[in-house]
Amino acid sequence: MSTQTKPSPVETTYREALNQALREEMRRDERVFLLGEDIGVYGGVYAVTRGLLEEFGERRVRDTPIAESVIVGAGIGSAMGGLRPVAELQTINFSLLAMDQIVNHAAKIRYMSGGQICVPLTIRTVSGGGNQLAAQHSQSFEGWYASVPGLKVAAPFTPHDAKGLLKASIRDDNPVIFIEHSLLYSTRGPVPPEEYLVPLGQAEVRRRGKNVTLVSYSRMVGLCLAAAEKLATEGIEAEVIDLRTLRPLDIETVIASVQRTKHAVVVEEGWRTGGFGAEVASQIAERAFDYLDAPVARLAGADCPMPYAKNLELMALPSEEDIVAAAQGLLGR
Amino acid sequence: MGEERLLEFLRRMLLIRRFEEKAAEMYALGKIGGFLHLYIGEEAVAVGAMAALEPRDYVITHYREHGHALARGLEPGKIMAELFGKATGVSRGKGGSMHLFDARRNFMGGYAIVGGSLPLSVGLALASDYLGEGRVVLSVFGDGAVNQGEFHESLNLAALWHLPVVFLCENNLYALSTPIERASAVTEVFRRGECYGIRGRQVDGMDVQAVYEAVEEAVARVRGGSKPVLVEALTYRYRGHSMADPVQFYRKRQEEEKWKQWDPLLRLRQRLESQGRLPPELRSQMEREVEAEVEAAVAFAEESPPLPAEELCHDVYSDKT
Numbered sequence: 001m002s003t004q005t006k007p008s009p010v011e012t013t014y015r016e017a018l019n020q021a022l023r024e025e026m027r028r029d030e031r032v033f034l035l036g037e038d039i040g041v042y043g044g045v046y047a048v049t050r051g052l053l054e055e056f057g058e059r060r061v062r063d064t065p066i067a068e069s070v071i072v073g074a075g076i077g078s079a080m081g082g083l084r085p086v087a088e089l090q091t092i093n094f095s096l097l098a099m100d101q102i103v104n105h106a107a108k109i110r111y112m113s114g115g116q117i118c119v120p121l122t123i124r125t126v127s128g129g130g131n132q133l134a135a136q137h138s139q140s141f142e143g144w145y146a147s148v149p150g151l152k153v154a155a156p157f158t159p160h161d162a163k164g165l166l167k168a169s170i171r172d173d174n175p176v177i178f179i180e181h182s183l184l185y186s187t188r189g190p191v192p193p194e195e196y197l198v199p200l201g202q203a204e205v206r207r208r209g210k211n212v213t214l215v216s217y218s219r220m221v222g223l224c225l226a227a228a229e230k231l232a233t234e235g236i237e238a239e240v241i242d243l244r245t246l247r248p249l250d251i252e253t254v255i256a257s258v259q260r261t262k263h264a265v266v267v268e269e270g271w272r273t274g275g276f277g278a279e280v281a282s283q284i285a286e287r288a289f290d291y292l293d294a295p296v297a298r299l300a301g302a303d304c305p306m307p308y309a310k311n312l313e314l315m316a317l318p319s320e321e322d323i324v325a326a327a328q329g330l331l332g333r
Numbered sequence: 334m335g336e337e338r339l340l341e342f343l344r345r346m347l348l349i350r351r352f353e354e355k356a357a358e359m360y361a362l363g364k365i366g367g368f369l370h371l372y373i374g375e376e377a378v379a380v381g382a383m384a385a386l387e388p389r390d391y392v393i394t395h396y397r398e399h400g401h402a403l404a405r406g407l408e409p410g411k412i413m414a415e416l417f418g419k420a421t422g423v424s425r426g427k428g429g430s431m432h433l434f435d436a437r438r439n440f441m442g443g444y445a446i447v448g449g450s451l452p453l454s455v456g457l458a459l460a461s462d463y464l465g466e467g468r469v470v471l472s473v474f475g476d477g478a479v480n481q482g483e484f485h486e487s488l489n490l491a492a493l494w495h496l497p498v499v500f501l502c503e504n505n506l507y508a509l510s511t512p513i514e515r516a517s518a519v520t521e522v523f524r525r526g527e528c529y530g531i532r533g534r535q536v537d538g539m540d541v542q543a544v545y546e547a548v549e550e551a552v553a554r555v556r557g558g559s560k561p562v563l564v565e566a567l568t569y570r571y572r573g574h575s576m577a578d579p580v581q582f583y584r585k586r587q588e589e590e591k592w593k594q595w596d597p598l599l600r601l602r603q604r605l606e607s608q609g610r611l612p613p614e615l616r617s618q619m620e621r622e623v624e625a626e627v628e629a630a631v632a633f634a635e636e637s638p639p640l641p642a643e644e645l646c647h648d649v650y651s652d653k654t
Contacts, residue, residue, distance in 0.1 A: 065493070067489065069452055072452070076453055077452065077455060079456070080441060081464075083463060101449070110651060115647070115651075117436050117442070118651045173651035174650050
């Protein structure tokens with residue numbers, strides 16, 4: 001019997017896990033640097049980059065003007081020139097100002113150049129609502145980006161995955177849109193003290209169950225887990241899949257689960273029309289139609305701009321109760 | 334300036350002109366698809382500017398870039414093959430006329446979103462600065478780009494961070510059909526860097542030596558570690574915006590004739606001839622050699638294999654992670 005024991009994981013916040021990932025990758029590789037609004041002296045509007053300026057200096061932690069297009073474009077260009085930039089866009093809403101750089105440039109340069117030039121750029125940004133920030137600060141565009149060939153899109157739920165996926169994104173030779181969620185920054189979870197990576201493109205089964213599969217990513221995974229607890233008290237065993245990466249999408253894990261449970265609920269914060277959940281539902285229908293005992297259920301954000309009023313905002317987002325009701329509905333309970 | 338260098342400038346300008354004339358012919362024959370933006374008339378800008386660079390410097394440009402690519406030394410055959418959509422093209426047939434790339438020559442691509450390459454040039458300069466490489470970035474764009482937000486974001490950040498970029502505006506007076514005075518509140522492009530503390534300079538873009546000297550001075554200044562520089566080259570495209578553009582709808586023939594009197598090839602040739610430096614036999618030899626080079630480029634493109642089906646989704650991602 002081995003006397004060696006692995007060091008035990010440390011309870012860490014999502015925010016601190018991201019900070020560790022940045023710090024470790026910057027220590028590991030001199031080419032990694034950060035740029036973005038308020039990331040240096042201020043430490044980031046969500047305090048993810050706090051302390052990094054002090055350790056790495058202004059050359060590697062660069063405060064920028066409010067100019068999203070050149071933040072991303074300078075990231076792309078410096079990646080083309082041999083660096084491994086991590087650009088922070090304060091929220092995904094602001095990424096629309098950089099959409100030309102992200103979609104027309106970052107995602108295309110490798111292909112248009114016939115494979116000559118890579119763009120190893122990571123764009124960290126914050127998606128989602130739930131903070132009463134109203135229509136221009138509460139959107140979820142990760143599904144849009146996930147539809148673009150040439151981009152990878154990660155959207156972690158746990159501190160463990162936030163760290164491991166961010167490190168993997170920085171080491172990836174492709175542009176990665178790395179989606180964080182403001183309501184997750186203070187959540188805690190175990191993070192191994194030793195070095196690890198979480199590969200892009202692998203979903204995680206967060207809870208095993210045999211009656212229904214709940215598929216989600218980012219903050220909504222937490223609601224799915226809470227819903228699964230409730231369903232369990234009624235004798236419904238829900239399996240919860242955390243996609244972790246939207247592109248590449250690990251649909252195999254979803255299909256394998258649905259083939260066993262014969263029921264699927266797909267949950268996302270973004271708008272229902274054209275949402276990422278529609279892609280997941282359609283792939284389930286294409287690949288596992290004969291296994292399904294009921295149509296795939298979808299829960300998504302309401303098809304309206306996000307309202308400010310708290311009661312309306314709550315109605316605009318999927319809730320734990322919605323997920324429970326959807327699962328019950330599929331199972332005829 | 335030495336005789337050899339001026340003769341080389343003339344030869345390069347002639348190569349661009351003959352290449353573009355042949356490309357127009359190949360387009361009419363259906364060998365080239367998509368959009369084709371010819372550089373005829375503007376040859377002095379590319380030839381003068383590229384001659385002022387070192388091989389390690391970066392070039393990044395827009396979609397009317399055949400001239401830039403040829404002046405930078407990309408093989409005419411591989412450029413023509415790219416226009417033909419062949420596997421031997423400079424971008425392996427994936428980019429086409431608007432997206433010529435050659436990483437080995439630090440030719441970082443032609444881009445087809447007006448203004449879109451400017452932020453990239455800031456990033457390339459940042460990489461050079463960060464790594465202490467001493468490379469300068471030549472960032473080429475047209476007068477149509479200067480009203481895009483990306484132009485202003487890029488000039489501001491490049492100046493703020495003292496990055497080694499020479500911004501080179503090829504002002505050919507028209508953004509597709511719209512004349513600059515109908516699009517720009519300030520039509521002197523070289524002055525538009527002033528609010529970022531960027532030194533600007535206007536140059537006769539129909540005079541290859543003038544362009545060379547202006548860009549060389551800008552490159553030296555920028556390589557010396559000062560702020561970026563903005564050079565405006567006044568030039569004129571003889572053809573339409575693209576092959577699909579009926580130029581007579583918005584331009585007067587008299588204006589075209591006026592600019593053609595300043596033709597960059599004609600002027601340099603006359604100058605060399607008047608100084609006895611271009612005897613008729615040398616001139617015809619140069620013509621013959623350039624024509625043969627262009628014919629060889631077409632033959633190479635014709636004979637090159639098409640892209641195999643498995644190329645469709647290849648090069649979307651790097652496998653290295």
